[in-house]
Structure formats: C-alpha cells, structure tokens
Amino acid sequence: xxxxxxxxxxxxxxxxxxxxxxxxxxxxxxxxxxxxxxxxxxxxxxxxxxxxxxxxxxxxxxxxxxxxxxxxxxxxxxxxxxxxxxxxxxxxxxxxxxxxxxxxxxxxxxxxxxxx
Amino acid sequence: xxxxxxxxxxxxxxxxxxxxxxxxxxxxxxxxxxxxxxxxxxxxxxxxxxxxxxxxxxxxxxxxxxxxxxxxxxxxxxxxxxxxxxxxxxxxxxxxxxxxxxxxxxxxxxxxxx
Numbered sequence: 001x002x003x004x005x006x007x008x009x010x011x012x013x014x015x016x017x018x019x020x021x022x023x024x025x026x027x028x029x030x031x032x033x034x035x036x037x038x039x040x041x042x043x044x045x046x047x048x049x050x051x052x053x054x055x056x057x058x059x060x061x062x063x064x065x066x067x068x069x070x071x072x073x074x075x076x077x078x079x080x081x082x083x084x085x086x087x088x089x090x091x092x093x094x095x096x097x098x099x100x101x102x103x104x105x106x107x108x109x110x111x112x113x114x115x116x
Numbered sequence: 117x118x119x120x121x122x123x124x125x126x127x128x129x130x131x132x133x134x135x136x137x138x139x140x141x142x143x144x145x146x147x148x149x150x151x152x153x154x155x156x157x158x159x160x161x162x163x164x165x166x167x168x169x170x171x172x173x174x175x176x177x178x179x180x181x182x183x184x185x186x187x188x189x190x191x192x193x194x195x196x197x198x199x200x201x202x203x204x205x206x207x208x209x210x211x212x213x214x215x216x217x218x219x220x221x222x223x224x225x226x227x228x229x230x
Contacts, residue, residue: 043220107159
C-alpha cells in the first residue's frame with residue numbers, strides 16, 4: 001500500500017490568488033496524478049505529474065492555470081492559479097506503482113478548496 | 117478508452133447481498149476491470165480487480181462473463197458502512213490512459229438502510 005499525505009486538507013481563498021497543494025507519499029511510486037472532484041460528481045483527471053519533466057495535462061486543463069511539480073518519486077505539488085469561484089472543488093492526489101499487469105491506485109484524502 | 121455504464125443509484129437494506137452491474141461493450145483484449153469505493157470526504161479506495169470469470173477477496177466478488185462486455189460487483193451482506201459511491205473502471209496496464217491514469221465514470225451511489 002501507499003500512504004498519501006495531502007496539505008492543506010481544506011482552505012478558503014480569495015479570488016485572484018493562488019494555492020499550492022502538496023502531496024507526499026511514504027514510499028517511492030512510479031506514477032502520480034492530480035484529480036478534481038466537484039461536489040456530488042465523479043473525479044476528473046487534471047494531469048499526470050512526471051518526475052523531472054513537465055506534467056501531462058488532460059483536455060481542458062493547462063499548465064498556466066494548474067502548474068504541477070514533481071521533483072522526486074515521493075512528492076508533487078499542484079497550484080491552482082488566479083482562482084475564481086468555479087475552481088471551488090476537491091483536489092485529489094493519486095499514486096500508482098507499475099508492476100505486473102495492473103496495479104491499484106491509492107488516493108489522498110483530498111484538499112477541499114473554496115474560492116470566495 | 118472503453119466507456120462504462122452503471123446505474124446512478126441503488127438502495128439496499130442491511131444484511132442483503134448487493135449486485136452492481138457495469139456495462140463496458142467496447143472493452144479491449146488487454147483491458148482489466150477494476151472497482152473503487154468512495155466514502156464522502158475521502159479519496160477512492162481499491163476494492164477488486166479482474167480480467168475474466170470470477171474473482172473474490174475479503175470484501176467483494178467480481179463476476180465477469182465470457183464476453184467481458186459487462187461485470188458485476190457483488191457485496192455480501194451489506195451494512196450501513198457500505199453506503200458509498202462505487203466506480204467501475206476499465207483499462208489496460210494503464211487503466212485506459214496512455215500514461216497509466218484512471219478515468220472515472222459517474223459511479224453508482226449505494227444507500228444501505230437499516
């Protein structure tokens with residue numbers, strides 16, 4: 001298994017500001033992902049955090065709005081930039097180890113963001 | 117990516133067996149079927165994974181027919197604490213994404229009543 005620590009667990013931010021969310025894993029993992037989940041809805045993948053290189057973003061998400069870092073195999077950050085109320089959501093970090101045909105993914109508890 | 121279709125919601129009572137079916141008509145040869153459970157204010161949690169026939173663990177069973185175009189998650193004797201959203205995901209070694217990411221559908225909201 002993998003234990004994921006996300007910080008902060010929640011925050012209330014003013015529009016126009018930025019928030020950086022941290023994801024720390026207790027062991028080295030191959031893959032790290034960032035998801036967004038709006039209230040009552042499913043998870044939407046934002047991007048894959050790549051170690052030592054630029055993240056791979058899904059359609060509808062761009063680096064200027066959601067810059068991501070992954071300096072090593074156990075840590076990543078997601079920044080929500082120039083926030084608006086529409087960015088209010090839960091942001092989740094997820095990790096996987098590659099091995100065998102398939103491996104399960106582990107998720108953090110999420111960061112509940114409210115933009116006012 | 118193989119698209120999945122699940123019931124939006126299901127109701128059950130404590131002690132009953134619950135079966136949630138997921139349709140995935142376009143499943144590819146190298147795709148696996150994986151189910152996750154999510155409680156409110158928590159991240160999803162892996163339940164079970166299978167490729168064909170039947171898989172059972174301490175939490176659930178997964179039934180996959182020969183054509184693999186659907187799968188059924190079976191939860192034996194549910195309790196109130198099984199109230200959650202259950203997601204069916206289909207994909208290969210990367211769970212459908214080119215880089216190993218998970219693509220979530222809408223999920224099934226299971227409500228267990230006393």
